[in-house]
Amino acid sequence: QSVRVEIELKGYAIDFVVCSNNIQSMPNLHVIKPLAEVPLEQFGGNVIGIPNILDLHRIFQKGGYDRIICSTELVMGLAAICLKEAFCVPAYFYMHTDWLDFFQKSTDLNNHAIDRIRRMLRAFYKRFDGVFVLNSEHKDWLSSSYMGLDKDKIFETSHWLDKGYYPSQTHQDTFQYKLLFAGRLSKEKGVMDLPFIVNRVREIYPEIQIIIAGSGPAEVELKALLPEADFRGWVDHADMPSLYTEADLLLLPSKFDTFGVVVLEAMAGRVPVAAYNSKGPKDIIQNGVNGYLSNDADEMAAQIISFFEDSYKTSEMKQAAYLRSLDYQPEFIMKKLFEDINLPIKSPDKLLVRTIERYEVIYN
Structure with missing residues (x-):
């Protein structure tokens, strides 16, 4: 469109x-x-x-x-x-x-x-x-x-x-300790890696929360594994910019995405992205600059933990994510x-x- x-x-x-x-x-x-x-x-x-x-x-x-x-x-x-x-x-x-x-x-x-x-x-x-x-x-x-x-x-x-997609709200500089997944809840999207990643991060940051926006065939199984997650169901595209302002980091555990528009959407809202080092996200994300690229769930969890350890570096990363979105x-x-x-x-x-x-x- x-x-x-x-x-x-x-x-x-x-x-x-x-x-x-x-x-x-x-x-x-x-x-x-x-x-x-x-x-x-x-x-x-x-x-x-x-x-x-x-x-x-x-x-x-x-x-x-x-x-x-x-x-x-x-x-x-x-x-x-x-x-x-x-x-x-x-x-x-x-x-x-x-x-x-x-x-x-x-x-x-x-x-x-x-x-x-x-x-x-x-x-x-x-x-x-x-x-x-x-x-x-x-x-x-x-x-x-x-x-x-x-x-x-x-x-x-x-x-x-779209030019009008950029969020009108200012993203908070302080940590909200919230992770976000946005997409179809199906196994090819890597959603079954989310429970391991979230639980590993909670070993260091027990207050961490995850928002899951989307629906799909893996939803019931995922809810059983992450009962405390904030499941929002399908979110209208027009409402996504405000959703990004609630999160510190977007998780993309998929190795299937040929591009990953969701990466640009998050970056436009000054939300860095943690993704697997594969296909589209690999070309968009500059590892350690505006997001993270990992090879497996264990490495992604470690990167998320490091993200919350340095608030100054995180602030720079949020700004770099926004600037990267303007390249497209x-x-x-x-x-x-x-x-x-x-x-x-x-x-x-x-x-x-x-x-x-x-x-x-x-x-x-």
């Missing part, structure tokens, strides 16, 4: 198309009603819409489009390949989910089945003229012998925060993406420069 809004604001000649019964068409967004819907209860209750390929064909032909960016491997991904071949236009893939990692962590498939999935993904990604990834780890993996993609056709990109600006992320697909656009009219307390706008 943030990408569509940015494109609408800037007037870029880019449109989106989705297949859904629940979304309404709006500027820059075509909505195709599915011929059928396939529920995937084992994957969080998501539903796959089956589009009419002729509807896609008509939209593409009428719009006179000359490039495609696809962001789903399933039915719409195959449809994108069909359009690429039918209209002889370049097509790019935006990889936002590590499906191989998902199947390894969330299913009981054996190594042979996992390897079949790897080969299918490889064949799929190779049909595109380029692949966008959200972290350097995926870039290295796609260009390795396991996947065999041309490194020059793999492009790194990023997400960003839509103007420059979109400009690089357009350059990677050879789509000429004007340079941003305004440059957003980091300052300690605010954005300062400087005109070219």
Whole structure:
């Protein structure tokens, strides 16, 4: 949604198309009603819409489009390949989910089945003229012998925060002794590491509390292991900035996140992040500067303990986290993406420069 809004604001000649019964068409967004819907209860209750390929064909032909960016491997991904071949236009893939990692962590498939999935993904990604990834780890993996993609056709990109997302409240400088987890409560998100981490920290700081914002299939089990935790359930995105002001540190025990927008959200609220040294968080967090990167739950717990030992260093880390969040600006992320697909656009009219307390706008 943030990408569509940015494109609408800037007037870029880019449109989106989705297949859904629940979304309404709006500027820059075509909505195709599915011929059928396939529920995937084992994957969080998501539903796959089956589009009419002729509807896609008509939209593409009428719009006179000359490039495609696809962001789903399933039915719409195959449809994108069909359009690429039918209209002889370049097509790019935006990889936002590590499906191989998902199947390894969330299913009981054996190594042979996992390897079949790897080969299918490889064949799929190779049909595109380029692949966008959200972290350097995926870039290295796609260009390795396991996947065999041309490194020059793999492009790194990023997400960003809406300008209005930054919390209006000032974060407290004193410790609140509160940790926060925000996300889906499922095992691939690493939530089952939280009880060990919290209990280890409580050996030194018995007053420590943890707020858990989210819902999911592991919620009942997690509540049994952390009965004293403050479970908030699903929190609306608009209410998240105020939630971050309640916490000293965000915990991200997931090794699954390809980027980790929640990392930027927390940093925007001057909340450092303790995460595993993996994928997206590894590229965002500067260890010991604006957060912590660890290899296991034991190391993460030790880092959290050290965080509460030095209030002066912690204050510096909170400020560094905020400054890091300002590095991810839509103007420059979109400009690089357009350059990677050879789509000429004007340079941003305004440059957003980091300052300690605010954005300062400087005109070219």
